[in-house]
Amino acid sequence: MKWVGRCGECQAWGAVEEIGAPRLRTVATSAVTAAAQPIGEIDPEAARSRPTGVDELDRVLGGGLVPGVVVLLAGEPGVGKSTLLLDVAAKFATPQTPTLYVTGEESRAQVRLRADRVSALSPNLFLAAETDVGAVLKHVDDVAPQLLVVDSVQTMAVAEVDGAAGGVTQVRQVASALIAVAKERGIATVLVGHVTKDGSIAGPRVLEHLVDVVLQFEGERHSRLRLVRAIKNRYGACDEVGCFDLGEQGIIGLADPSGLFLTRRNDPVPGTCVTVALEGRRPVVAEVQALVARSSLATPRRSTSGLDNARVSMVLAVTERRAEVSLHNADVFTATVGGVRLTEPASDLAVALAVASAAADRPLPAGLVVVGEVGLAGEVRPVQGVERRLAEAARLGFTHALAPAHSGSAPADMQVTEVDDLRHAIASAFRHAVIPLRRPSPN
Ligand SMILES: Nc1ncnc2c1ncn2[C@@H]1O[C@H](COP(=O)(O)OP(=O)(O)OP(=O)(O)O)[C@@H](O)[C@H]1O
Ligand SMILES: [Mg+2]
Secondary structure: OOOOOEOOOOOOEOOOOOOOOOOOOOOOOOOOOOOOOOHHHOOHHHHOOEOOOOHHHHHHHOOOEOOOOEEEEEEOOOOOHHHHHHHHHHHHOOOOOOEEEEEOOOOHHHHHHHHHHOOOOOOOEEEEEOOEHHHHHHHHHHHOOOEEEEEOHHHOEOOOOOOOOOOHHHHHHHHHHHHHHHHHHOOEEEEEEEOOOOOOOHHHHHHOOOOOEEEEEEEOOOOOEEEEEEEEEOOOOOOOEEEEEEEOOEEEEOOOOHHHEOOOOOOOOEOEEEEEEEEOOEEEEEEEEEEEEEOOOOOOOEEEEOEOHHHHHHHHHHHHHHOOOOOOOEEEEEEEOOOOOEOOHHHHHHHHHHHHHHHHOOEOOOOEEEOOEEOOOOEEEOOOOHHHHHHHHHHOOOOEEEEEOOOOOOOOOOEEEEEOEHHHHHHHHHHOOOOOOOOOOOO
16 A cells, blocks of 8 residues: 555546455346256256157267257258258157247248158148248247257348348347257257358358257269268267268168269279278278370360369379379369269379379279378378278278278288388289179178
8 A cells, every 4th residue: 555645647636545445346146047966966868869760860960869959950052951851850750759840941832742752741740831930939839849940040030130031140149049949948959051162151150159069961963962961069979971862752861872982893994993981980982083085285184073173183293293104285084983072181092093094094903992192202191090991891892902001900801902102002003903893791
């Protein structure tokens, strides 16, 4: 404490008074929702998940839907969001667990027609067409659902809030209102969100922090394959992927998608190479195809489909420089089969071998599968989960593999050659002119 004669602010003498110790500001107490309890005494049953009945979705969710969970299913227009959720809603609905599907985009009759087409009629599935959240909450009161589907969050609006439906403010308010109801009543809630290719429409992105689970629904327009990937999951791991086949009869889970991404043929053709990708934790056997053709253009064409453009350019440059595969004056096309996307570095070796095979016009053996990342110096680098990948390839009848060094133990009925650089890998691949594909075991 020291004496101050003159105020530093207004320069007046004797104006400074002692005020004593500063007082703490306090917050008034309010009612608690439930008394704090020792953690061991809290009943975990309330957060136990319940399977939806769609296995591939349950796999991604980590078992099923927990009461009160709020899931955002984000995807591009037309990818199949409504179809999937109608199927889930119908399968989930029982007399004890009624389901409410609210559509803001289609009429009830349109949804009914879709339900007929994809066999999603259930007496316990209730349908409402609304765009006002207040009205949705009224339906929730009436139906008392265990699962609420809102298709889509961008078409809903809260009347008290300014701004058009789909705007950031509205989307946030709509989600907050629905989340509050979901948590209060323990209703599992799935919100549909539209995103464009670059994810630029603000809607779903601003919701990612608010919801418990964010699922990304992916698929190419020209293919029937659909993948559901968890980007965030408060109740489970994020490393699982659900695979679906979207057809006229609806959306069907693919428990074993591996064989889809291969071309079954008796005689091997030049320019194809099989690899095993990891989709989440699941190994998926897939084929890379390449075509190398003499170019008449000043700048030869490089085109890829289903692969990462930048990685393919890098692999082509490495293949040309380090493995002396001549690609100048040649158009190079690379693609995957069946609409699968291979963006992992582990598919590099397959791209390089497919291109080398196409350039030499020599087929690789039919029973050969390869995995490995290719580095700029032409080295073949280790990748994750080689044992799991090769076990899956062996299950599908592949008998020989090229893999990076120190890849762990090989499956019993597979011969694995460890390769450390690309030149060595290409030489090993062509050494065996014929390695037939074994008939896959029936299980
Ligand atoms: N009558 C039909 N017969 C066969 N296939 C159909 C039919 N109607 C729709 N489809 C297919 O189902 C796909 C998925 O439609 P769905 O409405 O589920 O997608 P969505 O993601 O909900 O689209 P949106 O973003 O417009 O809401 C369509 O792209 C179309 O290929
Ligand atoms: Mg839809």
